[in-house]
Amino acid sequence: MALMAVPLAAQGDVPPAPYAYRQLDDPAQEAAAQELMETLRCLKCQSQSIADSDAPMAGDMRHQVRIRIADGEEPEAIRRWLMDRYGDYVSYEPVMSATTWPLFVIPILLVLLAMLIFRRRFRGRT
The missing domain is CATH 1.20.5 (Single alpha-helices involved in coiled-coils or other helix-helix interfaces)
Known part of the structure; x- marks a missing residue:
């Protein structure tokens, strides 16, 4: 039993992604990222957007949204990428x-x- 608990405990020690809790320097890009994050569902919480959730997975998703926005990717392309990766359920705007x-x-x-x-x-x- 103790051997099974070691991998689970190790996952909690991973630091959050850099942009999980840090905003982008450009206010326009951060506003676009925030707007998109409010329309994406946290897969762990399921009733919260990734902007509101403190779940580690939501932090990783916020990080992905912010770095992709910073790289110049369009919000709709990011939504499509997340929907392809996690399924249609991740979006509050059904298709x-x-x-x-x-x-x-x-x-x-x-x-x-x-x-x-x-x-x-x-x-x-x-």
Whole structure:
């Protein structure tokens, strides 16, 4: 049991990425990075954006966003890279894809079905 705990304990000793808690020097770049970070979900916390989360993974993601913004990469390209790496779930702005289209279509179909049922139900009573 003690041998299994050693690798887990070692992971907690890794220092955070340099830009996890340090802002960019250029205010415009930092504003763009902050805006993007607020639209990305922390995969560990799941209810917080990476801008608000203190999870180590969120810190690594903030670091990646900031260094890519500093290198001149567009925010949408960074979002796409993170979505390719971690999946569509990482973004608070969902996209229509082959795997997510039922999430958009099924609620509409259920509302139409409910309207049809109510219409038939109440039309017979008048």
